[in-house]
């Protein structure tokens with residue numbers, strides 16, 4: 145089975161608390177926390193690139209896996225906030241890690257990007273052509289924020305999570321993956337950077353209420369689909385690890401599966417929405433805190449811009 149041999153995460157040191165926004169935006173700690181569940185988020189300074197976050201997370205993942213950079217046969221980075229449009233953040237990350245002669249590419253699938261990368265890497269490892277693939281979910285999305293737009297500025301944070309995947313005969317690994325998307329609704333959540341926008345008009349734009357409604361439906365659908373594909377029921381789960389975009393969306397997903405609260409991992413209050421980094425950041429934190437144990441059955445589920453949504457069931461170990 146394809147399994148996660150090592151996982152690592154990194155978040156920038158600098159923290160922005162809800163109260164900090166009160167100084168320059170018409171908002172309040174009370175509004176932000178009650179509507180989203182967020183209390184603070186990490187912000188990468190101008191000189192810290194997306195690839196720098198990816199490098200830190202990757203080093204930890206390799207260490208946990210007991211591998212060196214020479215063991216990595218491919219690097220896939222999921223991000224919506226790349227260092228540059230080209231070269232890819234995967235190539236920059238690989239070079240910074242000291243790798244040469246390694247296939248490397250980015251995927252753009254917004255918040256579920258890590259789960260998209262997981263399915264792509266799983267399929268490639270199953271061909272037998274590669275031994276170890278490094279996948280990274282990383283964002284410095286706050287660099288695209290319009291700090292005058294209170295409806296988006298308060299929601300996002302920066303971070304990175306990486307996993308080294310391998311394939312072996314053991315009982316642990318990826319039991320199912322499910323990917324989905326619907327580009328017709330793309331206008332509802334966008335990072336306006338690219339050929340469609342004039343230079344200088346950057347910004348994250350979101351019609352929050354509509355995104356919220358779609359997220360609740362599709363997170364639930366994705367959760368059910370991955371369980372079906374793994375031939376499991378919700379009661380077989382030890383953990384639900386949902387994308388951390390809004391505590392109320394997380395709660396709706398929990399209710400859809402009828403899971404007790406203690407089986408749902410939540411860290412949104414400290415990181416905000418870190419998009420593609422959200423799920424690996426949570427997994428690493430759970431491991432670090434001794435919550436994630438060998439043999440645990442974990443359902444990860446995510447939803448984001450595109451729209452894209454995705455899920456995976458992993459037997460941890």
Ligand code: UT7
Nearest residue numbers: 171175179180255294295352353355356359389390447448
């Ligand atoms: O990760 C990818 C997927 N992203 C998501 O899933 C995010 C989905 N959406 C959400 O999480 C929520 O829609 C938000 C947290 C973004 C907003 O919560 P909401 O309960 O949907 O609020 P709303 O957008 O309907 O806004 C309610 C009111 C509005 O005022 P009026 O029109 O009722 O007078 C907003 O202008 O709250 C106002 N508002 C704010 N007030 C204080 C919007 N942002 C703020 C703010 N502080 N930061």
